[in-house]
Amino acid sequence: MNRQAQAVVLLLVGGAVLRSSLTDMYLRYVKQGLRPFLIAAGALLVIAALMTLWYEFRGSKTDDDHGHGHSHEPRVAWLLILPVFALLLVSPPALGSYAASRAGTALQQVSDFPPLPQGDPVQISVLDYASRAVFDEGRSLGDRKVQLRGFVVKGADGAPYLARMILTCCAADARPIKVGLAGQVPADLKPDTWLEVTGRYTEKKVKDEINGETIPYLEVVDLQRVAAPNEQYES
Incomplete structure (x- = not known):
């Protein structure tokens, strides 16, 4: 998986962390006192992903201007983001009986x-x-x-x-x-x-x-x- 795909996965993971920590969903996974750390971690992941994408797209544009733009990334690699979508769309319940x-x-x-x-x-x-x-x-x-x-x-x-x-x-x-x-x-x-x-x-x-x-x-x-x-x- 290239850097752009890695950044997309990082962005989705950070978004999932932020989504859970900004609602009561995070209480199904961790103690209440850890909420500020989750928010900070999710924000850092999102910022890192956005910065990576910005640098990658800027670099790709430069390569295209010089006639060197190419990609041999197999499309099947994008299936790796499916588990991340599951984190965003599926909300498992808290542990019970x-x-x-x-x-x-x-x-x-x-x-x-x-x-x-x-x-x-x-x-x-x-x-x-x-x-x-x-x-x-x-x-x-x-x-x-x-x-x-x-x-x-x-x-x-x-x-x-x-x-x-x-x-x-x-x-x-x-x-x-x-x-x-x-x-x-x-x-x-x-x-x-x-x-x-x-x-x-x-x-x-x-x-x-x-x-x-x-x-x-x-x-x-x-x-x-x-x-x-x-x-x-x-x-």
């Missing part, structure tokens, strides 16, 4: 548990609840009502869990955090359904069948189906 059901819950040891924020119920993340329930044995939760948001993932026995994927950097290192649902839970919950669940700490726990880690439960007080949020990952 399929990925979560094939990975073990990913809690890491935590020793510091500050008091819960004000509110009744208090809104906390799935990761925060699971950490307090497992490593603090619910002491910092007490009898407070908490509200969690996540999507449904089914265990090997068909039991529904509330889950969120957590990111260290990007979707490539995403891992699930799972919380079991105890009490009056609808039997028709389907995987990837987003829920807002209100409940209280319960001592019930099970072992994840995939990696043997502990999955805590939440005693459900109220459960509502909700739309998926723009930012579907926790960090």
